[in-house]
Amino acid sequence: MRRTPLLDLHKELGASIGEFGGVTTAISFGSVIEEHMSVRTEAGVFDLSHMSLISVKNDADSLLEKISTRQFSSEEPLRMIGPSLFLNERGGIKDDVMVYKLGDGNYIVVGNAMNHDKDLAWLEYHVSTLGLSTSIEDANEELALLALQGPKAKDILSRFDTEVTQLRPLEFRLNVNLDGVNVRILSRSGWTGEDGFEFILEHGEAELLFKKLIEMGAKPCGLAARDSLRLEMGYYLYGHEIGESINPIEARYWMGIDFDKLSKGSCVGCDVVYNVYRKGVDKVLIGLRFSKKERTIPRQGSLIYVDDEPVGHVTSGGFSPVLKRPVALAFVDARHALMGMRVHVKVRNKLLKTKIVDYPFINK
Amino acid sequence: MGELVVKGYLILTDRLYTGSDEWVKIEDGKARVGITDYAQKQLKDVVGVDLPETGTRVSKGEPLVTIDSIKTAAEVYAPLSGVVVEVNEKLFEKPELVNTDPYGEGWLVVLEPDNLEVEKDKLLSPEAYAELIEKRE
Numbered sequence: 001m002r003r004t005p006l007l008d009l010h011k012e013l014g015a016s017i018g019e020f021g022g023v024t025t026a027i028s029f030g031s032v033i034e035e036h037m038s039v040r041t042e043a044g045v046f047d048l049s050h051m052s053l054i055s056v057k058n059d060a061d062s063l064l065e066k067i068s069t070r071q072f073s074s075e076e077p078l079r080m081i082g083p084s085l086f087l088n089e090r091g092g093i094k095d096d097v098m099v100y101k102l103g104d105g106n107y108i109v110v111g112n113a114m115n116h117d118k119d120l121a122w123l124e125y126h127v128s129t130l131g132l133s134t135s136i137e138d139a140n141e142e143l144a145l146l147a148l149q150g151p152k153a154k155d156i157l158s159r160f161d162t163e164v165t166q167l168r169p170l171e172f173r174l175n176v177n178l179d180g181v182n183v184r185i186l187s188r189s190g191w192t193g194e195d196g197f198e199f200i201l202e203h204g205e206a207e208l209l210f211k212k213l214i215e216m217g218a219k220p221c222g223l224a225a226r227d228s229l230r231l232e233m234g235y236y237l238y239g240h241e242i243g244e245s246i247n248p249i250e251a252r253y254w255m256g257i258d259f260d261k262l263s264k265g266s267c268v269g270c271d272v273v274y275n276v277y278r279k280g281v282d283k284v285l286i287g288l289r290f291s292k293k294e295r296t297i298p299r300q301g302s303l304i305y306v307d308d309e310p311v312g313h314v315t316s317g318g319f320s321p322v323l324k325r326p327v328a329l330a331f332v333d334a335r336h337a338l339m340g341m342r343v344h345v346k347v348r349n350k351l352l353k354t355k356i357v358d359y360p361f362i363n364k
Numbered sequence: 365m366g367e368l369v370v371k372g373y374l375i376l377t378d379r380l381y382t383g384s385d386e387w388v389k390i391e392d393g394k395a396r397v398g399i400t401d402y403a404q405k406q407l408k409d410v411v412g413v414d415l416p417e418t419g420t421r422v423s424k425g426e427p428l429v430t431i432d433s434i435k436t437a438a439e440v441y442a443p444l445s446g447v448v449v450e451v452n453e454k455l456f457e458k459p460e461l462v463n464t465d466p467y468g469e470g471w472l473v474v475l476e477p478d479n480l481e482v483e484k485d486k487l488l489s490p491e492a493y494a495e496l497i498e499k500r501e
Binding site for chain 2: 016027028031032033224228294295296297299318319321326348350
């Protein structure tokens with residue numbers, strides 16, 4: 001079982017430890033709801049080192065252009081590109097990734113933890129079929145990933161370095177020194193819906209930075225809070241909303257695709273997805289919003305009913321600390337996927353009343 | 365009131381326990397039931413408690429209450445056979461009481477036991493429960 005390089009630190013801080021995507025890491029440092037609300041109102045720091053980090057060097061523009069649904073070659077360096085999708089030949093999603101364009105044909109690909117080996121293999125396979133001299137390296141051995149998220153994130157960071165707070169969303173800087181800690185990549189990015197920054201740095205430096213950010217007032221947050229934050233935003237989690245058998249059209253993953261590339265068929269899977277776009281879909285991803293009095297939580301797999309007819313299933317469900325009610329993401333038959341429509345979700349033996357809505361569920 | 369602390373988990377000595385982390389406090393021949401500090405810490409933030417109706421009859425070991433936490437749903441099992449005579453209605457508005465006061469305000473139900481004298485002996489003493497926690501990972 002892989003483990004985050006910061007595992008000993010998390011144990012020292014009293015975190016409850018668990019497994020996610022095949023990696024042992026911190027699930028929570030105390031109250032998940034408190035961690036969640038800290039990120040929404042102040043600042044939280046996360047260890048994201050479980051995620052897949054892959055270094056793609058040397059003439060990687062053509063490689064990524066070929067296997068991914070977004071433009072790479074024409075983009076300016078020092079910007080993150082993404083979310084971007086790796087598709088299989090059936091137009092299903094192999095992974096959704098964020099890519100750091102470093103310049104000079106070099107990139108760092110950040111993918112989902114559970115897809116680390118799959119992404120490495122997929123990149124290597126295409127290097128080979130395209131006859132490129134691109135090198136693919138597992139960067140997790142050397143590097144860690146942290147995130148500082150929340151409205152106070154920039155105030156905390158500006159005490160180290162006022163310049164980084166000038167970064168615009170998805171822009172990044174290389175080799176930043178934060179009070180003696182060496183950060184290889186510092187980006188204005190995140191996955192919580194709040195302003196924030198992400199840091200790619202060596203393992204030892206990551207431990208130092210995590211501790212420093214806590215000292216500066218950021219609340220340590222685990223993966224349980226990360227999940228409830230992304231759910232409120234309607235962000236997709238691999239293995240729930242997206243997967244090898246799900247295409248980006250039915251998932252409404254517009255941010256992950258470039259229609260120009262789809263229509264030209266200029267990436268693996270692009271032409272298949274374009275056909276889905278033209279023909280239409282049988283099922284579609286929607287949001288479900290429950291009553292404030294509802295205390296039963298819908299979970300992945302819970303079935304959705306219109307009267308007594310099953311019309312879909314929940315992909316992710318949970319409690320929204322901001323809205324103080326359950327929310328869920330779900331696939332529903334296209335013919336019943338109507339905004340505002342009243343449906344039921346079966347949890348254990350109860351039928352919960354709910355309404356189809358779009359997301360994000362909170363105002364962002 | 366006596367207390368034991370094992371690996372940071374609180375155990376009160378005025379009641380009995382089960383291997384599935386429920387506590388039972390005998391009051392006037394009736395049994396008040398809740399979950400332990402160990403259990404509430406595993407669950408994390410409780411956001412909903414599915415309580416049975418009063419008058420429901422349960423057998424020892426049957427699911428009695430379902431707790432929804434921000435992380436997962438978990439069953440609480442009847443530590444004794446009997447009839448539910450009272451449920452903690454405060455938990456509808458404040459399910460978090462299960463986390464903040466699992467042995468007090470966070471109680472779940474009161475049972476009228478069928479066979480207290482016999483079934484009581486199968487429950488764990490506070491010391492035996494402490495040992496169980498000690499042995500767990």
